[in-house]
Amino acid sequence: MMKSSAEQAAIEKRLKAAGVRPTAQRIALARFLLNGADHPTAEDVKKWADENFPKMSLATVYNTLALLVRAKLIKEVKLPHTSRVIYDDRVSAHYHFLDEKSGKIYDVDPSEVEVKPRLKKNASVRGVEVLLRGRWESESRQIRERRGKTHVQ
Amino acid sequence: MMKSSAEQAAIEKRLKAAGVRPTAQRIALARFLLNGADHPTAEDVKKWADENFPKMSLATVYNTLALLVRAKLIKEVKLPHTSRVIYDDRVSAHYHFLDEKSGKIYDVDPSEVEVKPRLKKNASVRGVEVLLRGRWESESRQIRERRGKTHVQ
DNA sequence: TTCTAAATTTAGAACTATTCTATATATGAT
DNA sequence: ATCATATATAGAATAGTTCTAAATTTAGAA
Numbered sequence: 001m002m003k004s005s006a007e008q009a010a011i012e013k014r015l016k017a018a019g020v021r022p023t024a025q026r027i028a029l030a031r032f033l034l035n036g037a038d039h040p041t042a043e044d045v046k047k048w049a050d051e052n053f054p055k056m057s058l059a060t061v062y063n064t065l066a067l068l069v070r071a072k073l074i075k076e077v078k079l080p081h082t083s084r085v086i087y088d089d090r091v092s093a094h095y096h097f098l099d100e101k102s103g104k105i106y107d108v109d110p111s112e113v114e115v116k117p118r119l120k121k122n123a124s125v126r127g128v129e130v131l132l133r134g135r136w137e138s139e140s141r142q143i144r145e146r147r148g149k150t151h152v153q
Numbered sequence: 154m155m156k157s158s159a160e161q162a163a164i165e166k167r168l169k170a171a172g173v174r175p176t177a178q179r180i181a182l183a184r185f186l187l188n189g190a191d192h193p194t195a196e197d198v199k200k201w202a203d204e205n206f207p208k209m210s211l212a213t214v215y216n217t218l219a220l221l222v223r224a225k226l227i228k229e230v231k232l233p234h235t236s237r238v239i240y241d242d243r244v245s246a247h248y249h250f251l252d253e254k255s256g257k258i259y260d261v262d263p264s265e266v267e268v269k270p271r272l273k274k275n276a277s278v279r280g281v282e283v284l285l286r287g288r289w290e291s292e293s294r295q296i297r298e299r300r301g302k303t304h305v306q
Numbered sequence: 307t308t309c310t311a312a313a314t315t316t317a318g319a320a321c322t323a324t325t326c327t328a329t330a331t332a333t334g335a336t
Numbered sequence: 337a338t339c340a341t342a343t344a345t346a347g348a349a350t351a352g353t354t355c356t357a358a359a360t361t362t363a364g365a366a
Contacts, residue, residue, distance in 0.1 A: 077233075078233035079233075080230075080231035080232075080282065083236070097272075097276065097278075100279065106274075108270075108272065112270065112271055112272050112273060113268065113269065113270045113271070113272075114267065114268070114269040114271065115266065115267070115268050115283070116266065116267040117261075117265065117266045117267075117285055118265055118266070118267065119250075119261065119265050119266075119285075120265060121259075121289065122291050123250065123285075123287055123288060123289045123290070123291060124287045124288045124291050125250075125285050125286070125287040126253065126286055126287040126288075127285070127286035127287065128283065128284070128285055128286075129233065129283070129284040129285075129286070130268070130281065130282070130283055131281070131282040132270055132272075132276075132278050132280070132281055132282075133278070133279055133280040133281075133282070134276055134277045134278040134279040134280065135276060135277045135279070136274065136276045137276070138275050138276060138277050
């Protein structure tokens with residue numbers, strides 16, 4: 001793990017480079033969002049803040065999330081399985097995979113899914129969003145067999 | 154256009170076949186949803202009801218939408234450009250196209266978009282959702298030229 | 307028909323996630 | 337240190353949906 005102070009300095013640099021004034025609250029949140037959080041919701045971010053920063057308000061969490069999105073340091077992701085917005089530190093275009101067992105979201109590189117629209121209609125496609133659903137960790141044979149077996153009393 | 158009474162009878166039949174008791178409210182809403190509405194939101198449906206059915210409550214609109222979804226007569230669609238749920242009378246698997254100019258949603262048959270996941274990770278994909286964004290009606294050359302031209306005083 | 311039990315509809319309260327508002331606090335430039 | 341501006345704060349407001357409890361309607365029995 002990176003030393004906390006060095007990490008803070010690096011984050012501060014990234015904020016400045018993106019035109020965001022590095023206040024204490026912003027550095028703390030950016031550190032969480034850019035080095036550690038895994039597709040958190042605003043609620044997840046607030047929870048982290050409550051445990052790691054004194055008296056940060058929910059408004060600051062939302063303000064900062066919006067600011068970091070505008071600065072292109074994080075991306076807003078809206079997926080159909082929840083009404084909560086998810087924040088993603090991967091800012092380049094990519095797709096998502098929803099593990100239906102755990103509810104976890106995984107990023108998928110566009111190169112890993114071939115998408116070729118061949119619309120009958122003469123429309124111009126300017127963007128593509130893809131959500132894959134399934135099991136991210138495929139079950140081992142042993143686990144599958146155990147699950148399949150009826151419990152014997 | 155189909156004669157209203159015949160249409161009602163047909164709708165009533167479909168509701169019964171799907172195991173839904175055909176009350177007056179349900180017949181009216183199903184008629185709108187299955188023959189005429191184009192990806193309406195709950196608000197659109199309520200608005201139609203206010204203009205075409207006496208005193209229907211918002212709760213009935215939501216109850217009936219949920220009921221028709223459970224009965225697989227319509228499908229719930231959640232898209233990232235709005236926080237409102239959209240209802241679709243096409244119930245088989247398909248993709249969507251968002252016209253970014255009009256905000257309108259169009260259904261796209263899965264045969265019209267080739268999607269081939271080739272994940273590095275050994276995951277099992279059980280479903281794919283695709284949203285295309287762009288212009289559904291591609292502009293004619295004339296319109297494009299007119300739009301491009303600076304207005305001369 | 308009338309009665310009755312269950313299903314449905316209703317109005318409005320409650321809820322969730324987010325945005326807004328007004329005030330207080332902190333910051334950087336002078 | 338002062339001042340103007342930016343930021344942070346608590347809480348109110350909002351949007352969309354779901355819940356609750358009471359009233360109404362329905363289908364079937366008597």
